[in-house]
Amino acid sequence: MGNEADRLGGVGRFMNEMAMGFYRRGYACEIVGIAPAPEGHLQSYTRPVEIAVRTMMPDHAPAEWNIRNDADRKDRRRVARYRRRMELRRIAVERLRHLLKEWGPSTLIICTQVFAMEHMVEAGYDANDFNMPRVVGQYHGSFYGAKLTGKDVRRVTESYRNVDKTVFLTEEDATLFRKQGLNNTFWIPNPVSAPDSQNTVRRNTFFALGRYDEEKGLHFLLSAWESIAGLIPDWNLELYGEGELRPQLQRMIDDNSIPRADLMGKTDRVGDVIASSKVHVLSSVHEGLPIAIVEAGLLGAPTVAFDCAPGIRELIESGRNGIVVPLQNIKILAEEMLRLARDESLLSTLSRHCAEDMQRYSPSAIVDRWENLFVEMSR
Known part of the structure; x- marks a missing residue:
């Protein structure tokens, strides 16, 4: 599970690579995105039809939807975009609520991004409910990068505090997040396959x-x-x-x-x-x-x-x-x-x-x- 399924970029490639790797070993796999990939950012992949792909939001979120000040609150079009954004979030959360029950305790969710985990928490995920799926959280950035954002350290520690494990990409990042009070840390690097290529002549x-x-x-x-x-x-x-x-x-x-x-x-x-x-x-x-x-x-x-x-x-x-x-x-x-x-x-x-x-x-x-x-x- 990630913010978007099949989005251009490293996390999208990771989700596809992991799904393919588990599928080859006999696991039943699916890829779940919260929102559709932005226009122009959809990456096409070739994979078995047995790997289901689904997206929780039925449409793209509108641009410039957030309400930050009084001027925004007086802007009727902006307020309408905000309401549409909240409606899409409610739809996604409700779909996740049903899926969590459908998947049950025999399912393991690898949640690759904090935004997706925040939706699962809102949908009723409870680590102490043994009828729920097991969850491994991930953060694909570094601790340094999380600090630069000004909020990701807090979001990671709050969202992943009660999941079974939180996996980081390096041992150093796992250690630094553990020092922030996240006691379930682990580290595994990303899998990578050599991209297909037909070119043999290198240019300068x-x-x-x-x-x-x-x-x-x-x-x-x-x-x-x-x-x-x-x-x-x-x-x-x-x-x-x-x-x-x-x-x-x-x-x-x-x-x-x-x-x-x-x-x-x-x-x-x-x-x-x-x-x-x-x-x-x-x-x-x-x-x-x-x-x-x-x-x-x-x-x-x-x-x-x-x-x-x-x-x-x-x-x-x-x-x-x-x-x-x-x-x-x-x-x-x-x-x-x-x-x-x-x-x-x-x-x-x-x-x-x-x-x-x-x-x-x-x-x-x-x-x-x-x-x-x-x-x-x-x-």
Whole structure:
């Protein structure tokens, strides 16, 4: 269960990968989203028809629905949007209420996001009711990222306080949340399969995979690229994703005449993008355990990443299978990108090692760890 089923991004890929992994081992699986994926953010997956997919809200929430001040309360259209949003929430909660009874104690819910858990709590989930499903909560960000939001630490600790287990992506994040009073913590990294690819020829291309939003810090990457693009005229930069900051990022490219930098939009051929490029760059302000680093590595594209979360250091051994640079340090990010573009031997070594090292995140290995957790929960 997550905020949305089949949404573009890491959590959506995780939900699909886990459902497929459990299905192959004989589990009855379904994927549940609270809301529909936003327009333009729906990711298509091929999977067996036995894996049911359902969404609790019958429609997208209206834009600008929240009521923040007196002016909003006097805006009749905004009030109408707010009422529609609350109606959709009530529908979702009522559907969940029936599902919790239907699923019963033989069902285990892996709740991947706090928003979804908050709906389950409102629907009557009670950890002390043994007629209810068992629940494992998850948080796919880092503790540092949760603090940056200003509210996620509180939301995580309140929502997951009474579930059977709360699973984080790294041991360090599990420890930090435990210090906040969450005593049921555990940690398991995400499973990742190598994306399908038909390309074999690599171009001199840096690429990024992620939403066009503040969290991904793509303006840092564009600034770094701007400072070195003239020194490596046979290289280019491609940014794949979608999001609200697209106009601002395009304006930055145009206003600064940044050469050979393109916003490529959403892609359903992630494997082809990776296999036809040489270096993945992650310039995020905060992350959990980024699936994009593993996907890129499995196809031999090492990552240069900001040190924005424990998950980065969990994935990248700097100098062996990628490069980690200080958070938001544009100068060093540019220097490391330039070094990889100029040093074919180093790039080849990193490429070979990342393809080897990322195998530890294979779905089979990670599903093994989840089944070990199930055994522990059954004692």
